[in-house]
Amino acid sequence: MIKDTDFEFKIIPPIINSLFDDIEHRILSPLSCLREFDSHWMLEFDLPLVSKKDVKVTFDGNTVNVEAKLKEKYSEEKLGKITKFEYFKKSILLPGKIDNKKIIAKFQKGRLEIKIPKKMLGHSIKIN
């Protein structure tokens, strides 16, 4: 909860919000980024106010689902109404085939990094 004594930056928020928080279920949509490398995908989520033990990552086919419980409720005022958020939740559909047996996840400074190896398909071609 933001106290009266806390400082506030005077930063104008964007008019259009591209992240859709679920006010009814008190769920925040976290920032995420997906970067492609030769052999793997690197998927990152920004999960501030979260402890490692409260992060849950699941795979469903090519979709990565991340859920996390906040250490403390995060309050935000929208249209004159204060909402207290308790969770982060997001699903990301990966654009290629993945090798889900070799996935590595790391959580550090409130950032979740998931290294997802690509599934190498095809056959070798003999060079004459």
Added chain:
Amino acid sequence: MKINIENLGFSFNCELCKNYHLKIAKQDTQENTLLVGFPSNGLVGTFSVSYLIHHLKMKQVGEIEIPDLPSTLFVEGGEILVPIRVYNKNNIFVIISDVPFNQYLAENFAVAVHKFCKKFAIKKIVIVSGMETASKEKKPPKIYGLVTHSILENILYENQIPKFLDGSIFGTDAAIISVFRKTKIPALVLYAECHPFFPDPEASTVAIITLAKILDVNVDTSDIQNKMDKLRIQHRNLMEETIRTLQQQQEKQARAPQIYR
């Protein structure tokens, strides 16, 4: 008071415009410095400059309008705020933008900043921005400096700021550097290592400490350190919009062929 300056393509709406000659005359022993912040990688410029405005209790003295910037106003406690504002305290001026700029607007913004500098006898400008770090180690972020004129290299040396040696720059930073390197007003750009796609208050704290040394002011960073996690949540949408704008710019940049890199 709103002053439209003909043929410049932008207008200042600035209280100081009425008596700026007097203000500058009083400050002849200290050089006027302009600090510029806008949304970029990790929102480093936005966070660090906003924090200095807050911590130094700087007063808003004006606003800058640039052509073609979509009309955006924000009302806070009945007060109308525009996206590009001017703050001042003693010999330190600040221009802060809350909106990221595309290529066209970045050039207009850079020209507006330069005209402001000429009007208010600014002797140097300092820009704060973020750069992507390749390091995944737990070490504190480093800060690098780039100067448009060799006269400012002394600041880097005195404050032990390593020089930004290699890399490409695009976006609003590049637009400002391009304008100022052709003028007599030197610019120093501080690049803090950060996560480029997520708000990074930790990198911003390093930038604030460096800025405080350069400006010779005392700044306690405990407020921002205590609120890091909440700032990361609070400014998710601004980060998202900034990335979208930066990516559009990057796609439009002509890329040098690999052989020349």
